[in-house]
Amino acid sequence: MEKFEKLTSVAAPLPIANVDTDMIIPARYLKTIKRTGLGEGLFANMRFNEDGSDNEEFVLNQPAYKDAEVLVAGNNFGCGSSREHAPWALMDYGIKCVVSTDFADIFYNNSFKNGMLLIKVGPEELDMLMDDAGRGANATVTVDLEAQEITGPDGGVIKFEIDAFRKHCLLNGLDDIGLTMEKEDKIASFEESHRAAQPWL
Amino acid sequence: MSAPKTLFDKIWDAHLIDESDDGTCLIFIDRHIVHEVTSPQAFEGLRTAGRKVRRPDLTLAVPDHNVPTSDRAAGIEDEESRIQVETLDKNCRDFGLQIFGMDDIRQGICHVIGPEQGFTLPGTTLICGDSHTATHGAFGSLSFGVGTSEVEHVLATQTMIQRKSKNMRVTVDGELPLGVTAKDMILAIIGEIGTAGGTGCVIEFAGEAIRSLSMEGRMTVCNMTIEGGARAGLIAPDETTFEYLKGRPMAPKGGAWETAAEYWKTLKSDEGAKYDIEVTLKAEDIVPQVTWGTSPEDVVPITGAVPNPSDESDESRRNKMERSLEYMGLEPGTAMRDVRIDRMFIGSCTNSRIEDLRAAAEVAQKAIDKGRKVAGHVDAMVVPGSGLVKAQAEEEGLDRIFIEAGFDWREPGCSMCLAMNADKLTPGERCASTSNRNFEGRQGPGGRTHLVSPAMAAAAAIAGRLTDIRDLD
Ligand code: SF4
Numbered sequence: 001m002e003k004f005e006k007l008t009s010v011a012a013p014l015p016i017a018n019v020d021t022d023m024i025i026p027a028r029y030l031k032t033i034k035r036t037g038l039g040e041g042l043f044a045n046m047r048f049n050e051d052g053s054d055n056e057e058f059v060l061n062q063p064a065y066k067d068a069e070v071l072v073a074g075n076n077f078g079c080g081s082s083r084e085h086a087p088w089a090l091m092d093y094g095i096k097c098v099v100s101t102d103f104a105d106i107f108y109n110n111s112f113k114n115g116m117l118l119i120k121v122g123p124e125e126l127d128m129l130m131d132d133a134g135r136g137a138n139a140t141v142t143v144d145l146e147a148q149e150i151t152g153p154d155g156g157v158i159k160f161e162i163d164a165f166r167k168h169c170l171l172n173g174l175d176d177i178g179l180t181m182e183k184e185d186k187i188a189s190f191e192e193s194h195r196a197a198q199p200w201l
Numbered sequence: 202m203s204a205p206k207t208l209f210d211k212i213w214d215a216h217l218i219d220e221s222d223d224g225t226c227l228i229f230i231d232r233h234i235v236h237e238v239t240s241p242q243a244f245e246g247l248r249t250a251g252r253k254v255r256r257p258d259l260t261l262a263v264p265d266h267n268v269p270t271s272d273r274a275a276g277i278e279d280e281e282s283r284i285q286v287e288t289l290d291k292n293c294r295d296f297g298l299q300i301f302g303m304d305d306i307r308q309g310i311c312h313v314i315g316p317e318q319g320f321t322l323p324g325t326t327l328i329c330g331d332s333h334t335a336t337h338g339a340f341g342s343l344s345f346g347v348g349t350s351e352v353e354h355v356l357a358t359q360t361m362i363q364r365k366s367k368n369m370r371v372t373v374d375g376e377l378p379l380g381v382t383a384k385d386m387i388l389a390i391i392g393e394i395g396t397a398g399g400t401g402c403v404i405e406f407a408g409e410a411i412r413s414l415s416m417e418g419r420m421t422v423c424n425m426t427i428e429g430g431a432r433a434g435l436i437a438p439d440e441t442t443f444e445y446l447k448g449r450p451m452a453p454k455g456g457a458w459e460t461a462a463e464y465w466k467t468l469k470s471d472e473g474a475k476y477d478i479e480v481t482l483k484a485e486d487i488v489p490q491v492t493w494g495t496s497p498e499d500v501v502p503i504t505g506a507v508p509n510p511s512d513e514s515d516e517s518r519r520n521k522m523e524r525s526l527e528y529m530g531l532e533p534g535t536a537m538r539d540v541r542i543d544r545m546f547i548g549s550c551t552n553s554r555i556e557d558l559r560a561a562a563e564v565a566q567k568a569i570d571k572g573r574k575v576a577g578h579v580d581a582m583v584v585p586g587s588g589l590v591k592a593q594a595e596e597e598g599l600d601r602i603f604i605e606a607g608f609d610w611r612e613p614g615c616s617m618c619l620a621m622n623a624d625k626l627t628p629g630e631r632c633a634s635t636s637n638r639n640f641e642g643r644q645g646p647g648g649r650t651h652l653v654s655p656a657m658a659a660a661a662a663i664a665g666r667l668t669d670i671r672d673l674d
Binding site for chain 2: 015016017018020022023026027028030031032033034035045050074075076079080081082083084087102104105106109110113114163164165176177180181183186187190191194197198199200201
């Protein structure tokens with residue numbers, strides 16, 4: 001997994017609440033056995049017109065936001081399916097950080113496991129960031145994970161919370177499975193007592 | 202004496218391997234179901250890292266999302282879908298996992314076959330790379346839907362890293378009125394708490410109306426817990442649960458059954474256990490529900506009308522409503538019963554079990570008795586949840602009722618619940634559906650979904666528009 005430390009980028013505003021995983025990547029793009037290349041299907045139903053051409057009105061198709069690496073989105077982003085294709089699509093497209101007031105649980109987990117940072121902020125802070133993002137190409141934000149800060153285009157700083165374990169893994173690009181395997185002794189002894197307690201399993 | 206515990210606390214504690222100072226926990230996973238869409242990258246990850254599956258005996262695989270629901274003899278036409286299904290076969294062979302392949306009568310939707318086989322058991326932890334894993338909570342199994350990285354993590358270690366969720370309890374008191382089903386109950390609950398109402402929580406469903414449900418009904422309720430944003434849903438196991446499980450192929454037998462059942466009886470929340478959030482509904486107040494928008498929380502009684510965004514004071518909600526109505530092609534104030542449909546879908550892990558099919562067939566039979574059929578302009582498909590459900594329905598003659606009434610009777614799978622196979626809506630088509638999500642494009646790009654119960658879906662197909670099931674008699 002790639003490390004996440006600090007990021008400076010234009011932020012794209014997506015002021016829609018309950019953006020679900022079917023919007024992030026429709027099911028017809030899930031017929032792959034790979035993790036890569038999913039950026040093609042990102043927000044497909046909003047990003048493309050019925051004839052396959054770009055929908056010029058969609059935020060990521062506007063010139064100012066072509067290279068945005070940060071997305072500022074409405075509440076409860078990522079609700080719906082457990083498909084990890086959603087964060088894969090965002091990452092593959094180039095989005096590395098999403099800011100919202102809240103995220104759906106499974107999407108939240110999935111994102112961190114792929115090195116994407118999700119930041120929860122208060123409703124007023126989100127409004128402010130949404131306004132800043134609306135200013136387009138001249139308004140960049142800097143996200144600093146170590147300091148847990150977002151610095152806006154006018155120098156204003158928003159502090160954010162993140163749990164220590166996720167932060168540690170992201171900063172160091174650590175793979176969960178490797179970490180868990182270091183606890184082999186504990187797992188093995190648990191397995192034994194569990195089998196004794198519920199032998200029918 | 203230790204503090205009173207909730208059902209969730211008890212199962213959690215019985216699976217806790219390790220807890221770090223910051224609250225990150227490692228828990229043991231007893232059961233794992235794998236399907237073709239969210240697993241290929243996980244197996245690939247294992248191969249790349251040279252890892253094995255730690256406990257092949259605890260994993261069961263089945264293809265469901267991509268499989269055709271028409272005649273299977275020809276195989277899968279769509280190349281990408283075929284590759285996914287074949288990849289699952291190969292991965293199961295390589296890693297030594299049990300699989301119910303496409304030609305196996307036990308094949309079906311992952312959340313239908315787990316319970317059907319007795320693979321899902323009370324007091325277990327269960328995961329699957331699919332958000333509707335919450336279904337298995339109906340058995341008092343702590344069941345989480347996870348992404349592919351976590352699938353890989355469980356394959357490699359049989360554990361999962363997680364922080365403990367909050368305890369929430371939704372109590373439904375009293376008795377459901379006639380014609381009102383488990384589907385209506387869960388839609389009403391989601392309407393009440395909202396799609397983010399359960400975020401960060403495990404919801405325990407309790408109360409007389411929940412206890413009176415059959416296992417099928419309980420599965421319908423738990424299935425849609427995720428639509429309320431919760432990580433999992435739980436119902437304490439009781440005699441109804443045990444009766445359902447006894448004799449299932451993978452359930453414990455003989456003496457082991459007795460020991461297990463003794464333990465399972467202890468799986469209920471203690472008197473005085475604390476919940477972080479409590480919600481109570483009265484069953485008497487619930488009427489048949491139908492969704493009008495593009496989120497499961499956009500729900501109204503069938504007797505109601507499409508709401509008006511201008512009545513909504515919150516700006517972001519108002520925007521969302523306007524967007525939904527535009528997508529759905531609906532005008533505020535339209536009576537739900539005046540909404541004409543083009544398609545009908547009975548199926549999905551929410552409502553494709555034998556009881557669901559019986560309820561729909563009963564409506565179909567009534568129509569036949571009155572000399573009626575599926576409306577001429579409606580295309581109605583019935584997709585059983587598994588090969589075994591299909592066989593049982595055929596034994597009971599339900600297939601003949603459906604066919605006589607003009608419904609299309611199909612092979613099992615996820616089908617038009619998520620439109621990954623050939624079954625999908627075309628842009629603008631409107632569908633009464635027993636599935637769980639009415640998201641934009643969920644049943645096909647531009648397709649419009651109204652979530653309802655199986656009986657309501659069948660009634661809508663016959664009337665050609667959304668219908669109050671209670672008006673039929
Ligand atoms: S039926 Fe629908 S919700 Fe259920 S597992 Fe299949 S795709 Fe997911």
